[in-house]
Amino acid sequence: MSYFAELRPKNVSDVVAIVQSARAQRRPLYAYSTGLNWGYGSKAPVVEGCTPVDLSGMNQIVNADKVSITNPVALIEPGVTQAQLYQFLQEKCPGLYFNVCGAASATSLIGNALDRGVGYLGPRRDDLFALEIVTGTGQVLKTGFRRLGESSPLATCHPFGLGPMLDGMFFQSNFGIVTSACFKLLPRPPVQVGVSLALRHESDLGRFIDVLAQLKRERVMGGVTHIGNKARTRSSLMYGVSNYLETQCGMTGAALEAGAAGALAIIAPNEWTSLGGIAGTGRQVRAALAEVKARTGKLARMMVVDDFRLDLGYRVLHPLRFVPWLRANAAAIAAVRPLHGLASGKPTDAPVDNLLWKFGRPDLPAPRLDESNCGMLFISPALPMDGDFVTGFIKAMTSVAREHGHELYITINIETESSMVAVTNLLFDRSVSTELDRAKRCADALYACITAHKLEVYRARADMMGSVVDPYSDYWQTVRHLKSVFDPDNIISPGRYNIAD
Ligand SMILES: Cc1cc2nc3c(=O)[nH]c(=O)nc-3n(C[C@H](O)[C@H](O)[C@H](O)COP(=O)(O)OP(=O)(O)OC[C@H]3O[C@@H](n4cnc5c(N)ncnc54)[C@H](O)[C@@H]3O)c2cc1C
Known part of the structure; x- marks a missing residue:
């Protein structure tokens, strides 16, 4: 370029x-x-x-x-x-x-x-x-x-x-x-808590989604409930866990790597884990939590997260960190704290720090992520609010990714009251040209899978606009006509969600 x-x-x-x-x-x-x-x-x-x-x-x-x-x-x-x-x-x-x-x-x-x-x-x-x-x-x-x-x-x-x-x-x-x-x-509501639900059996994913979708429609959990797969959950926690083990437990090298893997196996053993938020007065929150527990109890293990519980848990577990199980949980608290802050309106760099750490550049501040070798491609379909359909479709995407030697990082976001989005990305080392090519081929194949199911991404990458925008379709022709009203000479961001000319 x-x-x-x-x-x-x-x-x-x-x-x-x-x-x-x-x-x-x-x-x-x-x-x-x-x-x-x-x-x-x-x-x-x-x-x-x-x-x-x-x-x-x-x-x-x-x-x-x-x-x-x-x-x-x-x-x-x-x-x-x-x-x-x-x-x-x-x-x-x-x-x-x-x-x-x-x-x-x-x-x-x-x-x-x-x-x-x-x-x-x-x-x-x-x-x-x-x-x-x-x-x-x-x-x-x-x-x-x-x-x-x-x-x-x-x-x-x-x-x-x-x-x-x-x-x-x-x-x-x-x-x-x-x-x-x-x-x-x-x-700001008087009480804000996070609700984490670890799905016991992967085969129940469809039912789990349907129950969480209903809780969204009824506004019991009115925010965006995130249902992450194991790859996503572990990658979100990995840096925080490793950082705790290194700085608080003095672990280094292979021991640190093994310690972090062991801790993640203890704290995130399930294939799917959701994180949602409940807010309101104390009484409203208690009633909503009881409702969530009653509806999901047979499917998932529930954990309620708030600042008080995190502080208390850390104060109890940290001094006992010589016991591996307790150490793993203290590390989990350290890793979860900034992520929990998101639901209560506190921005964090933690998810980007995770990537910088994974790609060997923990020294870089988050805004400089592009200076690392972290290659990332989002390919995120919008989906109907239908647990069985979503489960089948995620299986299809996972199998396409596997054919290209990729693992998918997926969070199914219950985003609106009638639809959801599977925020999905590929991760690769972009300094290796073969890795970049393989990731692009995989992303193209995933997009083909999405359109074959008559679905669409909710948001497109710059490099995929040519596939997303069909210059011959009536729809995109109309968009182009509208564009010419506001920008007759196509000066602003040509090709972005529009015909490139
Ligand atoms: C670890 C990680 C976590 C992420 N989490 C999230 C998340 O939770 N939610 C999420 O949505 N995204 C997420 N992202 C994706 C992305 O980083 C964010 O969406 C980010 O906010 C976009 O960058 P920006 O705000 O700088 O927007 P920009 O890059 O400035 O803009 C985004 C697009 O809008 C257009 N645009 C911007 N400003 C204007 C303007 N003033 N007028 C006209 N057009 C304009 C630009 O041309 C560009 O195409 C994540 C990415 C990573 C790596």
Whole structure:
């Protein structure tokens, strides 16, 4: 790929000037918020020759002085990160929190939401409204009631506006560059607990999914319940466990490796384990936990996780770490703590640190993941809420991956009340060209398996847009027509969820 020097606008006027100049020169742009779209292409544009537009310098919480419990909306620019919003709320309004996702603290809220990323409480798409966009003609367009002007009392509170909702046009599209948007904040509930359920028999996966889906529909567990396979669960815990054994138990080398493997065998022995959240008043949470236990008790072993239990468990187990079983559980607590924080709105780098550790670069900070040899390709189908169907389909994907010598890292996310997504990735050493080729072949075969079942991915990698977008289909032709309204010269992110030309 050829690259031009990155452009770094500081405000919306800079973005307008960039777009107008690019249009005059017929030079395509590729805009990103923080560019940490790992597993989907990171900062890579879909077609060659784009000038990168790095929006990370536009990082104001524009209405900082107006955010409050009674006004739970942050008007943010694209460079605002999870860590920044978290810090801001901790200092200014700790009674509010937000839908945090498992990517690093330095990832954006707007870029993630625009690519329809998923947080622990639900799809990020639902968090964003009232966008300000610079279209491919340089027009500044405001959606919802922001069109009435920023001084309108409705500008940042009523998400729908009047007439057709244009917001949806700018998610997973290339119709414009989003320069600010409203992001929903939430009142922090008095009690928040995590619920982990370890499925006893793999053969019960379909029934397990159906029960968890019903708990979601009934809003007993209203967030996104994650059902991880063993590869995913163990890889999420591996770094935390190893780090504990190394720093707290003095293990090194082969003993450390064996100790970590042994600990994982004790704490994560099951093929499928779910993690969900319950929040509310003490009484609501107790009632919901009883309901979950009653419905899943025959299928799974339940564990409730909250800060108090984690602290207590650690205080009891850590001093007894000379006993292998107790040591394994103390290590598990150390590993689970940052992941549990996600459900209560605290961003973490732990999942990325796991990858950096696995690929021998624990020295790198999370935002520099792309400097390691970690190769990652996401290939994540959206799925119907049907346990038997999902189980059969996961088997089909696993067998395709096996034919290519790959293990799949899968989390089945119960994302909406009527559908789910199997967030699935391949991991490989990208410094070895044969490994990269093998992973790409495997990803292509998995995509063929997805489409053969008349399914689709929920989000596409930059390198697969050519397969996803069929230039001859009526649907994508219509999308192209709409694009020409906002960006007649195809200046912005050509080929991204659109016909490349
Ligand atoms: C270990 C790990 C865990 C992860 N966990 C999650 C997770 O829990 N949930 C999740 O959703 N993802 C997850 N990811 C994937 C990914 O890293 C995140 O989605 C991340 O937030 C995307 O990067 P970003 O925020 O920098 O977005 P960007 O890279 O800035 O943008 C994403 C896309 O949107 C477009 N875009 C961005 N900003 C604009 C704009 N202002 N106007 C127009 N278009 C724009 C970009 O062109 C790009 O294609 C994970 C990845 C890893 C490696």
